[in-house]
Amino acid sequence: MPNKGTTKITAGGSSYDGVAKFTGQSTISYTIKQDYRGKLAGSTVENGHIARRTWSHSTLTTLVKPTETSSSIGEVEQQRYADYISLDRKYSPTSVNFDGGIAQEMHSFDVIRALQDKFGIQIWQGKTALADKVAIAKQLIVDYAAVLYANGSSPQGNKLYVKRWIPSTSTWFGSTTNTESNLTKVQTGSTNVQEIDSNGFIHVIAYADASDGTRPSVVNIDYAMLELKTKMDTPLLEDALYEVDQATYNKINVHPDFTGQKLIDKYPYVEGVQYLNPILIAEGANLAPNLTEWTHPTNSELIETDTIEIYSSGTYQQSVTNIPALPNMEYAYTVEEVSGNGAFIGVNFVDDKGAFISQINAGNNIKEFKFTTPSKCKVIQIKCSGRATGENTLRFRKPMLNIGSTPKPFVPRNLSYLYANTFLSGYNGVNDVLFKEDRQWKVLRKWERDVLLDPTKFPTGVYPNYSGYKRFGINPQPLINGGYMNVNDGRFCVVKYDGRILQNNSGYTSADQTSLQQSSDGGLKLTVANVDSGFGETYTPSTDEVSAYFNGWKVKNADANGKPTAWVSLVDDQDAPTQTLAYVRANRAAGYTPYKLTYQLVTPKMEIVQVEGDLVVDELTKVTVDSGVVVREKANPVYDSNYSSYSINADVFAESRLKYKPKLYIGIYKNGIEDKKWNIVGGGWGTINSRLRISKDEFDPKAEYTVTYLVLDKHLFTTNTTDVKVSYNQSVRSTTDALTVGQSANTTSISILQNLMTDVLARLKANSL
Numbered sequence: 001m002p003n004k005g006t007t008k009i010t011a012g013g014s015s016y017d018g019v020a021k022f023t024g025q026s027t028i029s030y031t032i033k034q035d036y037r038g039k040l041a042g043s044t045v046e047n048g049h050i051a052r053r054t055w056s057h058s059t060l061t062t063l064v065k066p067t068e069t070s071s072s073i074g075e076v077e078q079q080r081y082a083d084y085i086s087l088d089r090k091y092s093p094t095s096v097n098f099d100g101g102i103a104q105e106m107h108s109f110d111v112i113r114a115l116q117d118k119f120g121i122q123i124w125q126g127k128t129a130l131a132d133k134v135a136i137a138k139q140l141i142v143d144y145a146a147v148l149y150a151n152g153s154s155p156q157g158n159k160l161y162v163k164r165w166i167p168s169t170s171t172w173f174g175s176t177t178n179t180e181s182n183l184t185k186v187q188t189g190s191t192n193v194q195e196i197d198s199n200g201f202i203h204v205i206a207y208a209d210a211s212d213g214t215r216p217s218v219v220n221i222d223y224a225m226l227e228l229k230t231k232m233d234t235p236l237l238e239d240a241l242y243e244v245d246q247a248t249y250n251k252i253n254v255h256p257d258f259t260g261q262k263l264i265d266k267y268p269y270v271e272g273v274q275y276l277n278p279i280l281i282a283e284g285a286n287l288a289p290n291l292t293e294w295t296h297p298t299n300s301e302l303i304e305t306d307t308i309e310i311y312s313s314g315t316y317q318q319s320v321t322n323i324p325a326l327p328n329m330e331y332a333y334t335v336e337e338v339s340g341n342g343a344f345i346g347v348n349f350v351d352d353k354g355a356f357i358s359q360i361n362a363g364n365n366i367k368e369f370k371f372t373t374p375s376k377c378k379v380i381q382i383k384c385s386g387r388a389t390g391e392n393t394l395r396f397r398k399p400m401l402n403i404g405s406t407p408k409p410f411v412p413r414n415l416s417y418l419y420a421n422t423f424l425s426g427y428n429g430v431n432d433v434l435f436k437e438d439r440q441w442k443v444l445r446k447w448e449r450d451v452l453l454d455p456t457k458f459p460t461g462v463y464p465n466y467s468g469y470k471r472f473g474i475n476p477q478p479l480i481n482g483g484y485m486n487v488n489d490g491r492f493c494v495v496k497y498d499g500r501i502l503q504n505n506s507g508y509t510s511a512d513q514t515s516l517q518q519s520s521d522g523g524l525k526l527t528v529a530n531v532d533s534g535f536g537e538t539y540t541p542s543t544d545e546v547s548a549y550f551n552g553w554k555v556k557n558a559d560a561n562g563k564p565t566a567w568v569s570l571v572d573d574q575d576a577p578t579q580t581l582a583y584v585r586a587n588r589a590a591g592y593t594p595y596k597l598t599y600q601l602v603t604p605k606m607e608i609v610q611v612e613g614d615l616v617v618d619e620l621t622k623v624t625v626d627s628g629v630v631v632r633e634k635a636n637p638v639y640d641s642n643y644s645s646y647s648i649n650a651d652v653f654a655e656s657r658l659k660y661k662p663k664l665y666i667g668i669y670k671n672g673i674e675d676k677k678w679n680i681v682g683g684g685w686g687t688i689n690s691r692l693r694i695s696k697d698e699f700d701p702k703a704e705y706t707v708t709y710l711v712l713d714k715h716l717f718t719t720n721t722t723d724v725k726v727s728y729n730q731s732v733r734s735t736t737d738a739l740t741v742g743q744s745a746n747t748t749s750i751s752i753l754q755n756l757m758t759d760v761l762a763r764l765k766a767n768s769l
Contacts, residue, residue: 042295048110082356099213112200145189152208165203318385342388455547475523552592
């Protein structure tokens with residue numbers, strides 16, 4: 001996934017780090033390397049690791065514990081996160097200067113996120129509870145190392161200490177030190193996986209000797225990283241790699257479109273095979289979200305929804321939000337009120353790796369300023385802050401960020417969306433196309449996707465055994481006769497029940513390979529490892545037994561001849577409810593997803609698709625092309641007696657959860673009409689905008705509620721957009737003509753509908769209905 005670090009891959013005696021290419025079938029080992037790239041202060045969405053440090057006003061004379069909360073220590077600033085990701089001698093000292101005071105930085109690395117971000121959710125083998133994930137992580141990890149480039153100083157001289165947290169004893173442990181005056185590599189680690197705590201974190205602390213009140217205690221860290229080495233036989237790790245054809249391989253890191261970020265965009269991290277679910281988003285005049293969506297310090301209070309008061313106890317206690325930005329673009333940032341001793345507004349500029357570039361701050365109590373983003377800027381972090389020491393009340397009202405050098409009057413942020421309730425397929429430049437023609441949205445389909453290989457619909461077959469695996473057949477040819485582009489030319493894809501993509505190889509040289517042949521030759525054939533199917537090495541199963549495998553069943557026990565006598569589910573190893581071949585041949589295991597086939601059509605077909613929303617632009621407007629929207633998912637509100645309300649997507653009510661974790665709610669609908677009575681609150685099944693709540697009095701138990709939302713974990717749902725063509729009206733005349741044609745078409749449609757309804761009502765009346 002973007003911004004999730006790198007994997008060091010060892011193949012054939014050579015190591016590859018970052019974006020690299022290699023050939024050969026050598027054994028591959030993995031070391032995950034994750035730092036703070038992409039990290040946004042106050043958020044764990046983009047990067048789950050967290051760094052905390054002592055403030056200058058700290059009163060700590062002992063090492064803080066990971067579970068401890070104190071006003072003396074808090075999460076580091078965005079600039080410091082940016083400093084951590086590059087070994088460039090850019091750093092911000094952590095310093096305290098009172099007698100006995102200890103400067104310290106604690107780095108908490110999220111092991112669960114590190115594994116899932118690299119290898120996908122399938123790494124958890126269907127488990128969802130945190131405790132189960134922690135247990136699996138401890139089984140997968142061989143050792144870990146925390147790497148810092150750092151130094152420290154105090155009245156006792158140049159010395160830095162680094163220790164690891166031991167959850168079982170709730171103590172810091174280790175004797176790693178650095179006495180260099182220069183920034184030097186300091187590494188600590190262990191093979192003891194019990195150092196992963198119950199929340200899935202590994203904690204490391206760096207500190208210096210205590211200050212004497214005259215000379216400070218100082219810690220400097222230039223770079224911080226976690227390395228996790230996983231077992232060689234960890235399942236599904238190869239899913240982190242892409243196998244490409246020779247023509248593509250030759251372009252990688254050579255052609256500009258196959259280099260750097262453009263290459264990463266072409267090959268995004270997804271689970272199994274995902275299809276494009278497109279979205280277009282047009283910003284309104286105000287790019288700044290409502291203050292309810294900002295990250296605020298704990299010592300602050302929202303006054304209504306457009307005003308924040310920060311009760312600061314020192315410098316730079318601030319509210320911030322991050323906004324995607326264009327490089328070399330003029331912006332204006334304004335607030336209607338900024339008051340309090342030292343109160344100011346400002347912006348930080350961040351690049352595509354999450355690294356801090358520079359900042360611009362207004363003077364005290366200045367309400368507006370304009371700026372131009374740097375050439376490498378990808379994110380603007382706007383802030384409401386204070387630079388005065390001591391206790392102060394800082395007040396900010398109605399923040400506004402707009403494109404252009406002229407500040408505009410405040411308006412709330414108002415996005416317009418156009419989202420299509422469809423998925424688009426594509427491979428090797430042959431892509432489905434979504435377009436608008438004659439006021440209708442259509443898809444030119446070039447692929448048939450996700451045909452379930454159901455053994456109750458398609459005949460199965462069996463072929464000679466191989467060492468360690470067998471070749472089975474399932475023949476969907478009656479479905480695709482005349483529709484498949486060309487037999488065995490690679491223009492098809494088969495996905496296994498666990499999300500693994502089978503290799504197209506008619507030589508059948510190993511398990512998990514497939515070929516598509518003429519119906520007379522057996523149709524689709526694929527190889528299955530004996531450890532997956534449970535069949536004995538020399539046993540040749542019957543076609544009914546092969547059908548049982550394709551229904552999600554694995555052999556549990558067999559007689560002396562290898563013939564199966566008992567079956568278990570491939571999903572959870574539970575026994576089949578009826579231990580007969582007739583049952584497992586005809587019934588699918590609970591929770592099992594069959595193998596799926598996607599293939600290119602010989603003749604593309606046209607479909608009319610439904611879209612929602614429309615784009616509204618005014619002057620210079622930012623339009624975002626995105627992907628990953630769930631349209632009108634039926635919700636199951638659950639009553640919460642603690643709040644006398646109904647909730648959707650509440651973590652405490654599993655039955656209320658949406659299918660995917662939401663990143664942003666677009667609309668909540670009651671019987672198809674938008675219902676604005678719902679409130680968004682935290683603490684639900686997701687990370688952002690997680691739970692929806694409505695009071696008991698305003699809830700209608702007879703209504704059907706649906707939700708449209710953007711998906712947080714897009715790798716589970718869709719992939720990236722790579723090619724978009726846009727046209728728009730460029731004059732008042734062309735816009736007026738388009739509106740006139742549209743109005744005429746609407747009038748015609750309404751007239752036709754009225755005539756149809758009149759006819760229907762007349763027929764109903766004639767039949768006394």
